[in-house]
Amino acid sequence: MQEQEIQELCGEVAEKFGRNIESTVDVEDLRKDILATTHTDISGFTIRRLFGIIATQSKPRTSTLSAFARYLGYAGWKDWQDAHTIESGFVSRKRIKSTDLQEGDQLLLSWQPNRKCMLKYIGDSKYEILQAEKTKLQNGDVLIITELLLGQPLVINSVIRNRQDMGAYIAGQQTGLTEIKIKDNQYV
Numbered sequence: 001m002q003e004q005e006i007q008e009l010c011g012e013v014a015e016k017f018g019r020n021i022e023s024t025v026d027v028e029d030l031r032k033d034i035l036a037t038t039h040t041d042i043s044g045f046t047i048r049r050l051f052g053i054i055a056t057q058s059k060p061r062t063s064t065l066s067a068f069a070r071y072l073g074y075a076g077w078k079d080w081q082d083a084h085t086i087e088s089g090f091v092s093r094k095r096i097k098s099t100d101l102q103e104g105d106q107l108l109l110s111w112q113p114n115r116k117c118m119l120k121y122i123g124d125s126k127y128e129i130l131q132a133e134k135t136k137l138q139n140g141d142v143l144i145i146t147e148l149l150l151g152q153p154l155v156i157n158s159v160i161r162n163r164q165d166m167g168a169y170i171a172g173q174q175t176g177l178t179e180i181k182i183k184d185n186q187y188v
Contacts, residue, residue: 006060009080010050013068021051033071040067094150096180098125106130109154110179111172119143125157135171143169151176 014021017030027044035041046064048054062077069080096107098121105121115135119127127143137143142160154171172178 005081005084006050006065008084009065009068009072012072014051016072021047022053027051027053034067038067038070040070042067094180096148096182098146101182106183107148108179108181109148109171109177111154111177112175115171137169137171141166148177148180150178150180153177 010021013030017033019026021027021030024044027047031042031044031047042064045054046060049056049058050060050064050068065080066076066078069075069077072080074080074083101121103121103123107119107121107127109117109119114133116131116133117129117135117137118131120130122128122142125144125146127145129137129139129141129143132139132141137159138161140161143156144158144160145154145156148154153173153176156169156171159166159169
């Protein structure tokens, strides 16, 4: 569950409610409106936490998010998320095309959680892994990659291990590449 999604959900709840949720009166009125609409009683304390009136490190329960989603007319939290999934749009302009590299260029790639690979470009959209950390990819693997996009998943067209094609591979599917460095320079 991502913070941005929760903030968006709360924004939609406030919009439907017709006013910002800033005071005890706002919280209590919203609680009553949600109860009347969904037959779910959410505590004022929980509403204050979700709207940032009370600071907290805890994550909201899925049942609470589902109640908010039902208040908005969705079947539940998952239904709301599905309706808000972006299927298309522009991607990061921060990218490296394999055709822009020279043989011998070394790249450091990072993605969550704490995954890293040091690659050497060997030409023809092929990279050799010099060092792999906390990933299923291995030192010596040869990767076929056409381009690298910061913030987007790393799509490897083919992983060649011990002269055997292991197939395609996707790294950083949820959060994308978090870092791309060429040699000692921060490239993108």
